[in-house]
Amino acid sequence: GAVVSQHPSRVICKSGTSVKIECRSLDFQATTMFWYRQFPKQSLMLMATSNEGSKATYEQGVEKDKFLINHASLTLSTLTVTSAHPEDSSFYICSAVEGAGASNEQFFGPGTRLTVL
Amino acid sequence: QKEVEQDPGPLSVPEGAIVSLNCTYSNSAFQYFMWYRQYSRKGPELLMYTYSSGNKEDGRFTAQVDKSSKYISLFIRDSQPSDSATYLCAMNPGGYQKVTFGTGTKLQVIP
Numbered sequence: 001g002a003v004v005s006q007h008p009s010r011v012i013c014k015s016g017t018s019v020k021i022e023c024r025s026l027d028f029q030a031t032t033m034f035w036y037r038q039f040p041k042q043s044l045m046l047m048a049t050s051n052e053g054s055k056a057t058y059e060q061g062v063e064k065d066k067f068l069i070n071h072a073s074l075t076l077s078t079l080t081v082t083s084a085h086p087e088d089s090s091f092y093i094c095s096a097v098e099g100a101g102a103s104n105e106q107f108f109g110p111g112t113r114l115t116v117l
Numbered sequence: 118q119k120e121v122e123q124d125p126g127p128l129s130v131p132e133g134a135i136v137s138l139n140c141t142y143s144n145s146a147f148q149y150f151m152w153y154r155q156y157s158r159k160g161p162e163l164l165m166y167t168y169s170s171g172n173k174e175d176g177r178f179t180a181q182v183d184k185s186s187k188y189i190s191l192f193i194r195d196s197q198p199s200d201s202a203t204y205l206c207a208m209n210p211g212g213y214q215k216v217t218f219g220t221g222t223k224l225q226v227i228p
Contacts, residue, residue, distance in 0.1 A: 006160075034215060043205060043220040044161070059215075093160050095216070105151070106216055111160040 002028050004096050006109035013084055014117055021079045021112045023094030029074035030096035034106065035067075038091040050077045084116040120144050123206055123219030132228050136193040140206035140219045143187065147208040147217075150182050152191045155203045155221065164204075165191065196226045 003026040013019050023033055031052050036044040048069050049057045056069035068080040077096075081088055091113050095106040123140045130136055138152075149168055153161035165180040167173045173180045179192040189208075193200055206219040 043218045046215045046217075049215060091158075105149075105163065105166050108153075108161045108163070111158075113158065 002026075002096075002098055002107045004094065004107045004109040006092075006094060006112050008112060009110065010113040010115070012115045012117065015085055016083055018080055018082045019084055019114060021081075021092055021094075021114075023077045023079070023096070023109055025075045025096040025098070025107070028096075028098040030077075030098060031074060032097045033071060033077040034095045034097075035069060035077075035079050036093045036095070038093060038111075044093060047079075081114065084114070086116045089114055089116045118143060120217050121206065121208065121219045124222055125220050127223040127225060129225045129227060130196055132196060132198060132226055134196050134226075136191075136196050136200070136224060136226075138191040138193075138204050138206070138222050138224070140189050141187055142189075142208060142217075144208075144217070145184075145187070146210045148211060149209050150180070150189050151207040151216070152178075152180055153205040153207060153218075154200075155205060157202075161205060196224075198226045198228050201225045 005024045007022045033050040035047045037047050038044045046059050047062045050069045050071040052071045052074050058064045071077040091111050093111040095108045097106050121142045152165040154164050155161045167180050170182050170184045177194045181190040203221040203223045205221045207216045209216045
């Protein structure tokens with residue numbers, strides 16, 4: 001089956017620093033990738049939709065200047081959390097869709113746990 | 118009202134029991150329905166993926182979708198301790214559109 005990887009799997013950083021998280025589709029090309037955030041004991045909440053070669057579409061309430069998304073190729077999307085603060089500590093998960101058909105399922109990465117001290 | 122409602126549990130059952138997990142939704146545009154299993158501190162793992170109404174079976178797992186009632190179910194037969202996890206229902210209008218998740222039901226299967 002299709003595999004999506006994320007790097008790093010966990011990161012601890014100091015408040016005020018920036019952190020970059022990579023999402024890769026390993027054996028397929030993904031024109032669309034999604035970034036989700038999951039707080040403890042809560043469900044996944046969509047942050048933004050990332051389309052290769054164009055600007056990301058952010059969900060309401062998500063600061064686009066704080067969460068920078070770059071989908072530079074058909075196999076890589078990055079999420080950069082700028083000037084991270086403790087409230088940004090969360091589990092960040094990406095997903096990727098193979099192709100562009102309506103029936104194509106999303107494949108999820110293993111997630112990145114961010115802890116901001 | 119949330120687009121997708123799911124009882125958070127926790128749900129505790131003895132090993133070997135049949136487990137029934139359910140979600141309701143309000144958006145009639147949803148066409149694709151998924152069930153994910155998520156172990157603690159891990160990413161979601163796709164269990165079942167169905168389109169429109171009907172049943173789908175895969176081993177011990179059966180997914181049911183009733184679009185007329187906006188109700189989906191996941192049944193787990195002969196439940197095992199390894200099935201202990203949080204189960205998330207999810208749905209979207211199409212594969213390239215955003216997925217809306219339920220809050221997840223935490224399941225514990227007791228040996």
